[in-house]
Every structure is written in structure tokens, then in C-alpha cells.
Amino acid sequence: xxxxxxxxxxxxxxxxxxxxxxxxxxxxxxxxxxxxxxxxxxxxxxxxxxxxxxxxxxxxxxxxxxxxxxxxxxxxxxxxxxxxxxxxxxxxxxxxxxxxxxxxxxxxxxxxxxxxxxxxxxxxxxxxxxxxxxxxxxxxxxxxxxxxxxxxxxxxxxxxxxxxxxxxxxxxxxxxxxxxxxxxxxxxxxxxxxxxxxxxxxxxxxxxxxxxxxxxxxxxxxxxxxxxxxxxxxxxxxxxxxxxxx
Amino acid sequence: xxxxxxxxxxxxxxxxxxxxxxxxxxxxxxxxxxxxxxxxxxxxxxxxxxxxxxxxxxxxxxxxxxxxxxxxxxxxxxxxxxxxxxxxxxxxxxxxxxxxxxxxxxxxxxxxxxxxxxxxxxxxxxxxxxxxxxxxxxxxxxxxxxxxxxxxxxxxxxxxxxxxxxxxxxxxxxxxxxxxxxxxxxxxxxxxxxxxxxxxxxxxxxxxxxxxxxxxxxxxxxxxxxxxxxxxxxxxxxxxxxxxxxxxxxxxxxxxxxxxxxxxxxxxxxxxxxxxxxxxxxxxxxxxxxxxx
Numbered sequence: 001x002x003x004x005x006x007x008x009x010x011x012x013x014x015x016x017x018x019x020x021x022x023x024x025x026x027x028x029x030x031x032x033x034x035x036x037x038x039x040x041x042x043x044x045x046x047x048x049x050x051x052x053x054x055x056x057x058x059x060x061x062x063x064x065x066x067x068x069x070x071x072x073x074x075x076x077x078x079x080x081x082x083x084x085x086x087x088x089x090x091x092x093x094x095x096x097x098x099x100x101x102x103x104x105x106x107x108x109x110x111x112x113x114x115x116x117x118x119x120x121x122x123x124x125x126x127x128x129x130x131x132x133x134x135x136x137x138x139x140x141x142x143x144x145x146x147x148x149x150x151x152x153x154x155x156x157x158x159x160x161x162x163x164x165x166x167x168x169x170x171x172x173x174x175x176x177x178x179x180x181x182x183x184x185x186x187x188x189x190x191x192x193x194x195x196x197x198x199x200x201x202x203x204x205x206x207x208x209x210x211x212x213x214x215x216x217x218x219x220x221x222x223x224x225x226x227x228x229x230x231x232x233x234x235x236x237x238x239x240x241x242x243x244x245x246x
Numbered sequence: 247x248x249x250x251x252x253x254x255x256x257x258x259x260x261x262x263x264x265x266x267x268x269x270x271x272x273x274x275x276x277x278x279x280x281x282x283x284x285x286x287x288x289x290x291x292x293x294x295x296x297x298x299x300x301x302x303x304x305x306x307x308x309x310x311x312x313x314x315x316x317x318x319x320x321x322x323x324x325x326x327x328x329x330x331x332x333x334x335x336x337x338x339x340x341x342x343x344x345x346x347x348x349x350x351x352x353x354x355x356x357x358x359x360x361x362x363x364x365x366x367x368x369x370x371x372x373x374x375x376x377x378x379x380x381x382x383x384x385x386x387x388x389x390x391x392x393x394x395x396x397x398x399x400x401x402x403x404x405x406x407x408x409x410x411x412x413x414x415x416x417x418x419x420x421x422x423x424x425x426x427x428x429x430x431x432x433x434x435x436x437x438x439x440x441x442x443x444x445x446x447x448x449x450x451x452x453x454x455x456x457x458x459x460x461x462x463x464x465x466x467x468x469x470x471x472x473x474x475x476x477x478x479x480x481x482x483x484x485x486x487x488x489x490x491x492x493x494x495x496x497x498x499x500x501x502x503x504x505x506x507x508x509x510x511x512x513x514x515x516x517x518x519x520x521x522x523x524x525x526x527x528x529x530x531x532x533x534x535x536x537x538x539x
Contacts, residue, residue: 007360011346014357018348085344091310092338093361094330246310 004095008103009110012076016111027069027115031061035122038182048184051213055128058119059209060181063143065115067201070108070144071172074151077104078164081155088246097241101152101234108148109141116140129214136211142226143204149233150200156240180205200229258285260322261413261445262307267316269302276302278469279316284413284447284462289439291460292449293526295538299469300449301341304417307447308338320413334362337411337444341418343398347391351382351401354390355408362409372408379442380404380434396427400434407442414438416448420455428452432459453527453538463526467534481524484532492518499528 043053081087090100123130158164179201196202207222262284269277277299284290292300305311309327318325345354359369377383380400420428439446456463457477464474485501487508502508512519530538
């Protein structure tokens with residue numbers, strides 16, 4: 001059962017195993033720089049929403065970095081599709097097309113856990129207490145599945161590597177900066193808040209931050225919002241992959 | 247198109263029937279209303295210059311592209327890529343060596359086997375057998391990216407054979423190989439056809455390849471089928487013997503069914519002339535009016 005999805009996941013994990021050190025380093029460097037620049041540079045001693053800025057920033061960095069890793073499957077699929085043509089193997093195999101989505105999404109989720117370990121380590125080093133409980137895990141899974149699916153969809157709709165870079169520039173980068181990673185969304189101008197409200201990262205950041213921060217108020221509706229986004233994206237991905245040709 | 251007439255499949259039971267296949271990309275027609283049959287166990291060559299529509303045809307036959315019109319049947323059953331059982335019958339060797347470069351030779355086969363629902367000792371046994379068949383046993387644990395061009399090609403073929411397909415599609419199997427490796431590959435493809443009991447459908451733009459390998463050849467040019475038959479039949483269509491008549495600016499060809507007739511004509515000419523047997527290149531030139539470069 002689901003042998004296609006499992007085969008694709010196995011393939012991705014075998015490749016990830018060989019580039020694990022590079023992936024770990026890439027996952028560690030970017031949040032460390034943001035931590036230094038924003039946490040110790042701009043926000044030193046500041047309070048946001050009643051907590052120290054570092055305690056506000058670390059969950060945001062976790063959400064952003066894990067999003068980057070999960071969404072990053074877009075580039076990998078893109079390369080395997082347009083350059084190495086390995087994606088043809090999936091299309092030729094006697095498997096349902098949605099199994100490709102499932103295999104790749106599970107891989108994106110797995111990759112998204114790598115920055116979680118790194119941010120966990122940073123929280124120990126900076127003395128910020130984060131609460132890694134089951135509610136956090138559930139929120140994280142939904143968050144990673146959403147961005148892995150977004151990455152998959154992006155890889156399916158683009159026609160070249162250049163298109164991929166355009167999507168990153170117009171979607172992922174604005175999302176990183178406007179969805180409450182570094183600053184609370186409610187402190188932004190109205191127009192920015194309106195833009196932020198259409199980004200899934202806004203909701204997952206809010207939810208993950210609430211589940212990680214001891215004593216923070218948790219809005220359970222956000223889980224439903226993420227489930228709804230996930231369902232819509234899966235439906236979209238299924239429709240798109242059904243039409244994909246080489 | 248019906249395949250009731252077994253002769254249309256070279257006196258064999260019909261394995262593939264193609265009828266009225268058409269596909270265009272924007273305003274460019276890549277495959278234009280082509281129909282043909284392939285018999286079970288045949289080594290079938292699809293010959294044509296670059297850009298003739300060979301790869302598009304393979305992609306249509308294997309479900310990687312959807313046709314604008316026409317149909318494909320395997321064993322008489324209409325091909326629908328959504329029906330997974332038909333895909334089990336097919337092995338595909340694409341023009342590019344689409345291997346996972348970071349994975350070892352054995353891992354590349356492992357993933358292919360898993361994608362085709364194989365597992366456990368049966369899969370391990372097939373990996374061993376296919377690597378052995380392709381003379382790659384010693385390279386089992388070598389990353390695919392570190393293999394030579396010829397070895398990569400063989401690994402792609404071994405991968406396509408792993409799930410024991412009944413039909414093997416090869417798109418330009420020897421492109422990029424040196425002449426020595428190309429001849430070794432021909433012997434390898436013959437072994438596949440004979441020992442693996444596999445119908446082989448290959449595309450090529452190398453005339454000598456089609457001539458050396460194929461039971462039957464179909465010539466395609468500018469998206470349309472030109473002619474088809476065994477190499478002998480194709481040559482007989484234009485004449486088994488050809489005179490190369492060397493003029494000041496070019497070489498003219500005259501075709502003859504019998505050698506004496508060609509000899510008689512040769513004696514009438516007072517220019518430089520050569521008599522030789524017809525090749526598929528001559529067939530292509532005669533029927534399309536151009537050389538297959």
C-alpha cells in the first residue's frame with residue numbers, strides 16, 4: 001500500500017542522508033545571523049507583547065527556517081524535473097499521481113524538522129525557554145505540510161529555474177518579513193496587515209509562537225485555519241499534478 | 247486501427263497498435279497522424295533525423311505526454327496512463343541518463359523497484375540479476391554520477407529492465423557513445439531482445455544502428471511517417487542496387503532492382519561511377535529528397 005509514496009520518500013531520504021552536513025549547516029547559519037542582527041542588534045532589551053524580544057524572535061525564526069526547508073523541496077523537484085529529469089521516473093511508474101505529492105510532502109516535513117533541532121539548541125544557548133509539547137508538534141506538522149505542498153505546487157507550475165526564483169522573490173521573501181517573524185503583525189500599517197492576512201505563514205507563526213511560549217494564550221481556531229489551507233493546497237496540488245507532462 | 251491481420255505486426259501477435267496519433271506544441275506539429283503496429287518480440291526501430299518526432303512519439307506511447315488525437319493500444323487494450331497495470335508492462339530508457347547521481351548503482355535500481363511495487367528478497371535478487379546482466383556488479387556501490395558514459399547508459403537500461411517489462415522503449419540508446427561502446431551496446435540490446443524475451447522499440451538517428459539491429463524499421467521525417475518495413479523490404483522499395491554517379495558538383499543516384507541492370511547502366515556512362523548495395527540512408531534520401539544529418 002502506498003508503495004509509490006514510500007519509494008519517493010525513501011529516494012529523498014537517501015539523498016538527504018548524503019547531504020546532511022550541508023543541510024544542517026545551511027539551516028544553522030541563517031537563523032544565527034538573524035538572531036545576532038535582530039535579537040542582539042536591533043531588539044536588545046526590548047519587550048514585545050509582554051515578553052523579551054529574544055523569546056518573541058526565536059519561535060519566529062523556527063517557523064521561518066522550517067518553512068524555508070519544507071518549501072525548499074521546490075528547488076530540488078525543479079532540478080530533478082528540468083535538469084536531471086529524474087521526475088520522469090515518478091511519472092512513468094505505476095503509481096497514482098497523488099502518491100508523488102504525498103511522498104514529496106512527507107520529505108518536506110522531515111526536512112522542516114532540521115531547523116527545529118537547531119533553534120532548540122539556540123534556545124538553550126540564549127537561555128530562552130521554549131515549550132516543545134504535543135500542541136506545538138501538531139502546529140508544526142500542519143505548518144510544514146502547508147509549505148511542502150506550496151513548494152510542490154510551485155515546482156509543478158513553473159516552466160524553468162528562473163520562474164522558480166521569481167516565485168521565491170514575490171512570495172516567499174515577502175512572507176518571511178511580513179508574517180510576524182521579526183515584528184508583531186498588529187504593529188504594522190493596515191496595508192501590510194491586509195497583505196499578511198493572506199499569507200499562511202502569518203497564521204502558522206502565530207500558532208507556533210503561542211504553543212512554544214510558556215503562558216501564552218492559544219487561539220485553537222488557528223489549527224482549523226491551517227487545516228483548511230492544507231486541504232485547499234492538497235486539492236490544488238492533486239489537480240495540477242494530474243495534468244503535468246514532462 | 248485493428249490488428250486482426252497479424253502480417254501488419256511482422257507475422258507476430260500484435261503488442262502495440264498506434265492509430266492516428268497526433269500531438270502539437272503551440273503551432274508546431276511534433277507528431278502528425280501516425281499509425282503503425284509493433285509485433286511481440288520484435289526489435290523495432292524508429293528512424294529519423296533530429297527533431298523528426300521520435301521522442302514525442304515515445305513520450306506519447308509511454309504516457310508522459312497526452313495525444314491531441316489518436317490512440318495507442320497494448321495487447322488490444324486502449325492505453326490509459328491512469329490504468330497502472332499497463333505501466334507495469336513498459337520499461338523506458340530516456341534519451342538522457344536520468345539517474346540519481348548521488349545514489350549508488352544499486353540504490354538507483356532499488357528506488358525503481360520500489361516505485362514498481364517490488365520489495366524484499368525478490369527485489370534484491372532482481373537488482374543482482376540486472377546489475378550482472380549489465381556487467382555492473384562491481385559498480386554496485388559506486389555513485390551513479392561517477393560511472394562512465396557507457397556504464398550510465400547500461401545502468402539506465404538495467405533499471406528499465408528491473409521490473410521485467412514486456413516492452414522496452416529506448417530513446418536514442420547510443421547517443422553520445424563512442425563507436426566502440428556503440429557496437430557493444432548493440433550486442434547488449436540484442437541480448438535483451440533475445441534473452442529477456444522483450445519487445446524492443448528504439449528510436450535512432452543513426453542509420454547503421456537501425457540497419458544492424460532492427461527486425462523492422464519505420465522512417466519518420468517532419469512529424470510524418472515516410473515508410474516502414476524490414477531493412478530488406480525498404481531497400482527493395484527503392485531498388486537493391488545503387489549507382490553513385492559523380493558529377494562536377496554533386497553525386498547523383500540511380501536505383502536498380504537487379505545488379506545486371508545496374509551494370510548495364512554503368513557501362514553506358516562515361517563519367518566516374520560506383521556501384522554498391524542500397525543502404526537505408528539511400529532509402530531516406532530517395533523518399534525525402536534529403537540526407538539524414
